[in-house]
Amino acid sequence: MKAAVLRGTGDAFTVEDLRLRALGPRDVHVRVAASGVCHSDLSIQDGTIPHPLPAVLGHEGAGVVIGTGADVTTVEPGDHVVLAWVAPCRACFFCLRDHPELCEHGLDHAFASPYATASDGTAFLAAFGTATFGEETIVPERACVKIDPEFPFELAALVGCGVVTGVGAVCNSAHVEPGASVAVIGCGGVGLAAVQGARLAGAAPIIAVDRVASKLVLARRCGATDVVDASGTDPVAAVRELTAGRGADHVFEVVGRSDTIEAAFEMTRRAGTCTVVGAGSFSDMVKFGAMQLMVGAKTLRGCVYGSTDPARDFPEIVRLQQAGRLDLDALVTRRIALEELNDAFRAMQAGEVARSIIVY
Ligand SMILES: [Zn+2]
Ligand SMILES: [Zn+2]
Incomplete structure (x- = not known):
């Protein structure tokens, strides 16, 4: 599968062919349909947010489940899902105190082991545990939130970071x-x-x-x-x-x-x-x-991630959009192909766009 990889801090993205690792028992294999390009990706690329590289970035995505590990129970192939970049464990100190966005284990999977390798043997981490700058990804079941299959992917992608962060800051945090x-x-x-x-x-x-x-x-x-x-x-x-x-x-x-x-x-x-x-x-x-x-x-x-509980808030944001109470279309400045990612970063840095969306 194709992915835009970041090999070193300050590098440009290059589109390469990667091979995904094998699926673990609680993993979900997702075909990414759309991914937003968020400012936090830029902060990793330019080194503002320290992150081990090489990695595949992208943390605002939606897609279709195409495979599940043996112990997965909440989603199945064919389901449309929005990916959460914090995958709450539901058992730690913060999860038990209604702060799943601060889950102590919410990003463990992102750093545990590489999720894909290139033909030259280079291993890549999935930044934020989601790696939505690629056609396919592997995420923990906890990172998947099933949504209405009628909902457009490019708007669904935005729900996973930008929208819950902004709406959540106002409604959940403040x-x-x-x-x-x-x-x-x-x-x-x-x-x-x-x-x-x-x-x-x-x-x-x-x-x-x-x-x-x-x-x-x-x-x-x-x-x-x-x-x-x-x-x-x-x-x-x-x-x-x-x-x-x-x-x-x-x-x-x-x-x-x-x-x-x-x-x-x-x-x-x-x-x-x-x-x-x-x-x-x-x-x-x-x-x-x-x-x-x-x-x-x-x-x-x-306020981290709009103090969101993905399982609670993602479907609610979808319903609010369907009811005409949110206008997510207003946030989409342009749709791009994966190969145009470097230009999307330039446009983001120049302040030209609200959001560029990669449509696969
Ligand atoms: Zn983001
Ligand atoms: Zn937790």
Whole structure:
């Protein structure tokens, strides 16, 4: 099967023929039908997120089950599935405390052993345990969530990372209430999903902040009532002005940089909540004044994978889209072939796209 492989940090992807390892008893063999290209893949490629290589990246995918190990009981060949990049064990400390997204074993399979080899003998890890930048993959049963077979694959793929991360940050982590004021910094795929989550929650106003005008147009389509172009305006002052000088009840930072996190914290009202969704670098340090932290009485929290429980949330996102309550089509900027992956990364880095989707 063909896969776009990453052999070393900073390398371009090359499409190569790989041979999958044998299926274990709790493994599922999936023919990938579509995969989103997410910013976290870029962070692995450029070394921001440390990851052992060579590997096949891609963690936002959907496809069809084509084989199952002897002990698999929840899916069977022919099922349409969305893949979760954390495969919750359902038994660890965090799983038992309603935090399956923090499962202590959720990524064990990704690092345990290579999932495929090339003809020259090079062995490849499946990054995030999903490796959706390939025509086929092997994932643990726990990473598979069965969905309605009528649902289009390219939208289903987005459900697996960007959509649950954005919608989940608003609905699962922050529990935004009707009428709350919300600001979202960063309007890529995840940020636009957060804007849609705020619309779903009945927030008003919903203020979208970005430096790219086309993304702000998309943000309006996704439910933003106000937009702030941070390339020409001070976003903190603009959000304060739109919230009676107080700042927003909830602010979501979906960039993952210290300067935007500091701005997000500043535009959060006193006793409001600032949720950091963006995946930044371990070495990028965020600074607050000690007094500012106490006097503001704000909550600053991180949010992993939209605090999602894949088995609960993936089918729910599908139903909300089918009911017209979400607009996942708005997130798809372009459809590409696997061979166009390097250009999709360039476009993502340039901020040109919400999401590129590989359609196999
Ligand atoms: Zn992602
Ligand atoms: Zn667990």
